[in-house]
Amino acid sequence: MSNTEKNGLIISTNSPEETILLGSALGKGALGGRGLFVALTGEMGAGKTKFTQGIAKGLKIDEGYVVASPSFTLINEYPGEIALNHIDLYRLGGTDELLELGYEEYFYGDGVTVVEWAERADELLPVNRINISISILSENIREFRISFLGETNEKLSVASVGFIKEHLMTFIESKKGE
Amino acid sequence: MLVLGIDTSCDDTSAGVVTGDLAILSNVVSSQDEVHTKFGGVVPELASRKHLENIIPIVDSALVKAGVALKEIDIIAVTKGPGLVGSLVAGISAAKAISLALQIPLLGVNHLEGHIASSLLTKNPPPPKFPFVALVVSGGHTSLYLVKKDGEGEGGTIEYVLKGQTLDDAAGEAFDKVAKLLNLGYPGGRLIEKAAALAHDAGWEGVTFPRAYLKKGSFDFSFSGVKTSVRNYIKASEKDGDLDDELKGRIAQGFQEAVVEVLAKKSISLVLTEGVDTLVVCGGVAANGRLREVIFEGAVEHDIRVVIPKRELCTDNGAMIGAVGVLRANEARLDNLSMNAISRLKI
Numbered sequence: 181m182s183n184t185e186k187n188g189l190i191i192s193t194n195s196p197e198e199t200i201l202l203g204s205a206l207g208k209g210a211l212g213g214r215g216l217f218v219a220l221t222g223e224m225g226a227g228k229t230k231f232t233q234g235i236a237k238g239l240k241i242d243e244g245y246v247v248a249s250p251s252f253t254l255i256n257e258y259p260g261e262i263a264l265n266h267i268d269l270y271r272l273g274g275t276d277e278l279l280e281l282g283y284e285e286y287f288y289g290d291g292v293t294v295v296e297w298a299e300r301a302d303e304l305l306p307v308n309r310i311n312i313s314i315s316i317l318s319e320n321i322r323e324f325r326i327s328f329l330g331e332t333n334e335k336l337s338v339a340s341v342g343f344i345k346e347h348l349m350t351f352i353e354s355k356k357g358e
Numbered sequence: 359m360l361v362l363g364i365d366t367s368c369d370d371t372s373a374g375v376v377t378g379d380l381a382i383l384s385n386v387v388s389s390q391d392e393v394h395t396k397f398g399g400v401v402p403e404l405a406s407r408k409h410l411e412n413i414i415p416i417v418d419s420a421l422v423k424a425g426v427a428l429k430e431i432d433i434i435a436v437t438k439g440p441g442l443v444g445s446l447v448a449g450i451s452a453a454k455a456i457s458l459a460l461q462i463p464l465l466g467v468n469h470l471e472g473h474i475a476s477s478l479l480t481k482n483p484p485p486p487k488f489p490f491v492a493l494v495v496s497g498g499h500t501s502l503y504l505v506k507k508d509g510e511g512e513g514g515t516i517e518y519v520l521k522g523q524t525l526d527d528a529a530g531e532a533f534d535k536v537a538k539l540l541n542l543g544y545p546g547g548r549l550i551e552k553a554a555a556l557a558h559d560a561g562w563e564g565v566t567f568p569r570a571y572l573k574k575g576s577f578d579f580s581f582s583g584v585k586t587s588v589r590n591y592i593k594a595s596e597k598d599g600d601l602d603d604e605l606k607g608r609i610a611q612g613f614q615e616a617v618v619e620v621l622a623k624k625s626i627s628l629v630l631t632e633g634v635d636t637l638v639v640c641g642g643v644a645a646n647g648r649l650r651e652v653i654f655e656g657a658v659e660h661d662i663r664v665v666i667p668k669r670e671l672c673t674d675n676g677a678m679i680g681a682v683g684v685l686r687a688n689e690a691r692l693d694n695l696s697m698n699a700i701s702r703l704k705i
Binding site for chain 2: 223224225229230233246248249251252253254255256257270280281282316319
């Protein structure tokens with residue numbers, strides 16, 4: 181079920197546990213660079229928070245931290261060698277609210293920033309980012325469409341995209357063995 | 359002693375005045391759900407600017423309602439976290455300004471401790487005695503604490519031991535999201551409760567959704583799974599056309615039962631495990647009538663005393679922050695002007 185697109189990857193997971201593993205693969209890849217921005221989209225129940233829990237795992241965020249949904253808190257920050265900013269725009273009324281919140285500090289921070297309901301940030305999303313749209317294929321199966329936008333596409337300056345892709349490919353390979 | 363409590367940690371700007379013996383003189387909150395409803399969805403005031411506009415009028419109003427002048431205040435207690443830094447700063451800046459100008463000692467308060475302290479402001483039933491178990495359940499939090507006090511009187515220190523917490527969605531968040539899935543509008547929690555009650559009264563059976571008890575002996579929670587089950591159930595039902603009121607009611611009822619049952623069972627189980635005799639339920643979801651009902655039913659069975667503050671004390675408010683000001687009066691400082699907002703703060 182997994183294949184590569186011209187400018188990205190399509191990967192499916194068969195369980196919430198596997199979604200965490202996929203997130204962890206991306207997190208491990210992101211250990212190589214700072215300032216990575218991940219824009220997550222997908223309907224309620226798609227597994228955006230689960231995926232982010234995996235990213236935290238891959239980033240080796242202290243396991244004492246519970247990576248819970250930031251829907252109400254809006255932002256949860258997790259310190260670490262590379263910090264994780266977990267943002268959720270679920271309750272956002274409009275992009276003007278983001279402007280008033282001083283979003284730049286979070287969107288262009290040093291750590292890895294993961295934003296759920298990213299479509300609500302609209303044109304305020306950083307040009308250099310990884311877009312991940314999650315679709316619910318069945319009760320347990322989720323499809324992840326991962327695309328690399330802006331400089332993350334070729335350069336390693338923003339984050340080690342090659343490294344991330346490598347880890348995602350390893351995940352795909354491990355699934356083939358099933 | 360008079361304490362002015364200020365909270366700007368989430369959507370509401372609030373302020374209240376409480377006395378040294380934990381009587382509420384005033385408790386003013388800026389929120390108006392009618393304003394939110396107008397937009398037909400969750401439209402919170404995320405903007406910190408709103409807190410800046412609100413803070414002075416809300417504090418003034420709290421003082422006027424309490425019938426006290428600002429210079430009569432002995433301690434200012436303000437929420438320093440957890441919450442959005444931009445929002446917290448609005449309350450903290452106002453508190454610092456008052457502290458500096460009138461030389462009133464200042465105390466930074468943990469918002470979650472405020473929720474637990476709200477139970478100490480209840481008069482009928484009387485407030486809980488230490489030690490007790492506290493369930494803090496709201497849109498942003500779902501946690502179980504063992505609350506102990508070492509030593510008696512004003513010198514005693516209160517200790518909060520985290521025993522369990524949500525691993526994904528908070529209970530209030532799940533209510534809000536399911537309300538959205540059912541197109542019930544805002545505020546989600548109250549509308550789910552209403553739809554569930556209507557279904558119950560009409561004799562419509564609730565849909566059965568899974569309960570997440572996690573591993574044996576765990577006091578952690580998980581509400582993301584039940585939310586997704588509701589989503590899947592709705593998708594499957596919609597194939598046969600739009601959801602009618604009966605089906606919406608049955609889903610709301612079944613969902614509410616699933617969440618309430620886990621909250622109640624785990625809370626009561628922790629009370630029994632810790633060998634205490636009192637359970638405090640606080641935070642916005644504590645206003646849910648069905649949760650109160652199920653918790654009281656379970657408590658009677660085990661001879662547990664339950665203290666649930668009234669609705670206006672369950673939701674975010676300034677008086678509960680003032681109550682912490684009374685409990686920690688000796689920690690208030692005149693030179694507390696370097697206090698910062700802290701987005702992540704544990705108790």
